[in-house]
Amino acid sequence: MKRRIVPSLILTSALTLGALGVQPAFAEENDEAAVIEQTIQEAEAFDAALLAEDLGVTEDVADQWFEGEDEFLAALDYALAAVGDQYFSSAWTPENEATTGHKAWVSFKGGVPADVTDRFAALTFSVDVRLDAEHTEAELEDIREELMTELYAAAELDGLTGDFTDEGGIEIEYTLADTESDPAEFEALLETFMDETPVAVEAEEVEDIEPVEEVVRGGTSIKSCTLGFTVTKSSTRGALTAGHCPNSAGKPTGSSASLAFKAQHIGASGDIQWHSTSDSIRNQIRITSSGVTRSITSRDTGANGSSVCNYGKTRSSSSCTTIRRANHAFINKDGKHVKQMVQTNGKFTNGGDSGGPWYSGNSARGIHFGKSGGYSTYTKINSALSKFGLTLKTS
Structure with a gap:
């Protein structure tokens, strides 16, 4: 689907239109007159203008970046339904297309049926389909949970998060609490846990990452x-x-x-x-x-x-x-x-x-x-x- 971005006037117009009434998800059957429903075209323009503003890019650049995103995600949903147990990760990366030749990538552990790869190949842009992941998403989730549980038990922490790297490793961010009595001991334990984890681990101490x-x-x-x-x-x-x-x-x-x-x-x-x-x-x-x-x-x-x-x-x-x-x-x-x-x-x-x-x-x-x-x-x-x-x- 092509996301057509129009000038920011569309956002102002939508907000002005909204002042004419209220339509909640919960409503009486007789309040149809209160509905201020966006058309598909209005919705696309509304979201696209907000997205261009958030990314700090021109409307033309954002329009180019996100053309085809819906089709890629539809192919991804098809793949997850078919071979979700082999799935590792994916990314929409239009900003890298000029250097990589691909607008997106998707990664699996091992080969997948032809109908899955065909869905990505049929798109009007190139998707890098990778079949060499060492772990599936579910396997890496288990590894991450074990590591985070060990780290949380080892020290007084105000915040601890875990994510996957594109290469199949784990990225940890943590905030030591002021009440932690021996930061040096925790750092030593962290190194031990990282060495014992069966995937590459990156860890960084970051301020103020506690969940809010x-x-x-x-x-x-x-x-x-x-x-x-x-x-x-x-x-x-x-x-x-x-x-x-x-x-x-x-x-x-x-x-x-x-x-x-x-x-x-x-x-x-x-x-x-x-x-x-x-x-x-x-x-x-x-x-x-x-x-x-x-x-x-x-x-x-x-x-x-x-x-x-x-x-x-x-x-x-x-x-x-x-x-x-x-x-x-x-x-x-x-x-x-x-x-x-x-x-x-x-x-x-x-x-x-x-x-x-x-x-x-x-x-x-x-x-x-x-x-x-x-x-x-x-x-x-x-x-x-x-x-x-x-x-x-x-x-």
Whole structure:
């Protein structure tokens, strides 16, 4: 899909249009007049203008960079469904196309069926399909978790994150707490753990990387957070938000009924919870505080470098950026290893944005957590749905 970027007037126009009414995901059946729904063309232009601004590039450059991104991610989703147990990683890298000859890459452990490679070969640009990964994504996740658990037990740490390198290694960032009595001993243990890990490990001490839950403390309703996507489970209607948000969520904007807490999870499947409602629900998310909405018609997986957008209640409009690490993990303030996270290059989210939707176009991507390593971070939508046995509302 070609992302057509238009002048910033499109953003101003959308915000002005939004002042005419409000359309929440929870709504009464008779309030159709309140809908301010973007067309596909308006949505593409709206997101693309925000993305060009975030990247600090001209509209023409951004237009060129992200042409074909949707098609690449569709091929990636096909590959994950077919040979997910062989998948390692992938990245959308249009900025390197002039030097590498490829606009993206994808990596697997061992050979994959021809129909998978054919999907990438059929694209109108070159994708570097690599079949020489030493470990799969799942195998590397296990190695990373063992290493991070050992490190967390070895010292007083204020922050600890783990990511994969493009070459199949592990990148660790940590912040030693002021209360740590013997930093030198920890450094020695770190070297030992790195030597014993079966992949290359890079470790760096970084200031202020502790995970930050962006919830408004003191509130007892969803006003303390932002509601994510609407979902169903059999005949039960509901919505997702962040796991650390209050369980007593109250009434969402536009709803006549309070949400009922159903389940919460913080750990191996991310930071998520869901609530049920007796109200009707729609497959829409708010993307401005004044009521402009976006229909959600699918869900997909992002890759490093691919574009993604978020709306949170503290901001007048959604914001767009790119994915920094598509497989991110951290240890939270309670000592839990939290994975199935995506770390973006954005830093625009604030306290109160927790639980909000991350999306690309009309596809759901994830549920906002807060910041990890100083960057806005979210739980993968597929992980959230799978954990609770939910179905994303897409029509």
